[in-house]
Amino acid sequence: MIHMAVTPKDRSHIRTYKTAKQAWERLEKLFLGNESIQSSRFEEVNNAANNFVMLEGETAEEVHRRLTALALQLTELGATFADDAWIKRKFFTALLPYEEMKSGARESRELIRLLWPTETLPTDLANLIKWLETAPDRFIDWKESAARAGADMALSFVLSWYDEVNLDQLECRRADVEENLPAENKTARLARACAIADFVDKRVFIEDPNPPSDDEEELEDEEIEMESPPPAVDPAGPPPAGA
Known part of the structure; x- marks a missing residue:
């Protein structure tokens, strides 16, 4: 009976419910709130959609599932833009930074493999960064x-x-x-x-089969510093006292 009493558009909101009580409670949540409440809920869900990103440790399947649920909420609140094309666009936008990060990590590992060809590559990001710092x-x-x-x-x-x-x-x-x-x-x-x-x-x-000792390296560094040219002096000379 409830299915017959609502429009085809609204019928999609209660199609998955098995009892009249569940369907009626869903309709109450959708339509019995005043306009300010409905507007507030829409703004909340819409903001979540605008700021949608892939979470740390989340798989692509989980991202798509969460985005689909968000699109359903928007549709239930009257949005007409949250269709399959919108889901696909938001999905690839959410994955893009993750793919760029993976690409950057892959390039970093290739650089480390070139610089340390006989070493075992680090598997975690923290150690990867430490290696790159050196x-x-x-x-x-x-x-x-x-x-x-x-x-x-x-x-x-x-x-x-x-x-x-x-x-x-x-x-x-x-x-x-x-x-x-x-x-x-x-x-x-x-x-x-x-x-x-x-x-x-x-x-x-x-x-180097005969690497220099630490003392010799420090002495070389001091000699390099002594050989460095002195800082340039301003042709105009130092500023007058009190300037």
């Missing part, structure tokens, strides 16, 4: 590794031709050699160095 220092380590790889390949070329070379003699450069070297020899040396560099595998990280 990435600038790791870039410097890789530059030093590439320099070691190049020097090692150059020495291997020399030793492959001259067995009598004493490596201990190559610890320092002879004085004034660079200044007295003809320009054409410098050019030829650079060309040969570039050719040797083609044989260097820079993808393999080479540790």
Whole structure:
């Protein structure tokens, strides 16, 4: 009887109820409230729709289920825009930041895999961030590794031709050699160095077999600071006293 007494549009509100009591209570909630109450409820649900986002730990299926329920509430309150197209649009909008975050995490892991190829990748976001914070220092380590790889390949070329070379003699450069070297020899040396560099595998990280101690590193840092140029002085000089 209740189904016959309501319009086809309103009939959708009570179609799922099995008893007349349940259907009547639903109709009371929908239509017996005054306009201010109805308007307040609509604003509340509409605000929830406007601010709809994917919750942490929520699956795509759960997002769609929650959004569908929200669309039903809007329709029951008189909204005509909460159709399937609206649900689909809101659904993909809610998933977009999550997909961007996943993409960013994926790119971060690829960067870590490049910088630490032999290490086990972190699985949680907190450790991933900690690793990324040390990435600038790791870039410097890789530059030093590439320099070691190049020097090692150059020495291997020399030793492959001259067995009598004493490596201990190559610890320092002879004085004034660079200044007295003809320009054409410098050019030829650079060309040969570039050719040797083609044989260097820079993808393999080479540790320093004799790393400097902490005291030596601190001394190097102090020397770098001492060699840094002093801060520029204002040509106009310091401001007068009391200025």
